[in-house]
Amino acid sequence: MSDKVRWWRQWLQQPQRTALHRWLFQVHFWIGSVAGLYFTVMGVTGGIVVFQNQLVGWRAMRWLVNLHANLFAGSAGRFVNGIGGISLTWLCLTGAVIWWPGVKYWRRSIEVNWRANFPRLNWDVHSALGFWLFPILLLWGLSGTYLALPQLFSIFYALDPADRHADQWLSWLANLHFGRYNLLTEAIWAALGVAPALLAFTGTFICCRRIIFKKPSNPFQ
Secondary structure, three states, X not given: OOHHHHHHHHHHHOHHHOHHHHHHHHHHHHHHHHHHHHHHHHHHHHHHHOOOOOOOOOHHHHHHHHHHHHOXXXXXXXXXXXXXXXXXXXXXXXXXXXXXXXXXXHHHHOOOOOOOOHHHHHHHHHHHHHHHOHHHHHHHHHHHHHHHOHHHHOHHHHHOXXXXXXXXXXXXXXXXXXXXXXXXXXXXXXXXXXXXXXXXXXXXXXXXXXHOOOOOOOOOO
């Protein structure tokens, strides 16, 4: 059996034992640990800022927009938000890979066993929420990066010298960040704004369980 065949067989059945899985888990683990509070603040404030047009007369809105857009720090805050967007994108991509539990157990990673003990319930919520909300979280990561560091997306113009589609694509990406199409999409985006907070909380528990209590991150292990 060749090494490639052996590796793929192990990935399909027991991916946790591969070096790639262990490395990506560490990347995911530390980004989430360091930036968990940041993602919580961005998710909650973003869920409110979605209704900026409807709440334009609310005095606190300008404060929230300033916090969400640049962390009260102007260009320096926008740069930090750009790093945050890149970090969220990496969290999504690494999470998508390490989410895979193997062919025998993949169903348990998209469901939540509400009767389980807390460590397993916490793991289930983190795993299932990350799976089902992967598209919107990745969208927020990419669009947040664009809004904060638009220069990184100049490749779109390099691929489209006539600028016929680049502006349209990037405008579409920016609009999707807040879901400002109609009241329904705004309400959905606002409700989903709590997802980063839930993922940060469940991820923090996984972090504490691993570092402080020396328990396996995955309660199935």
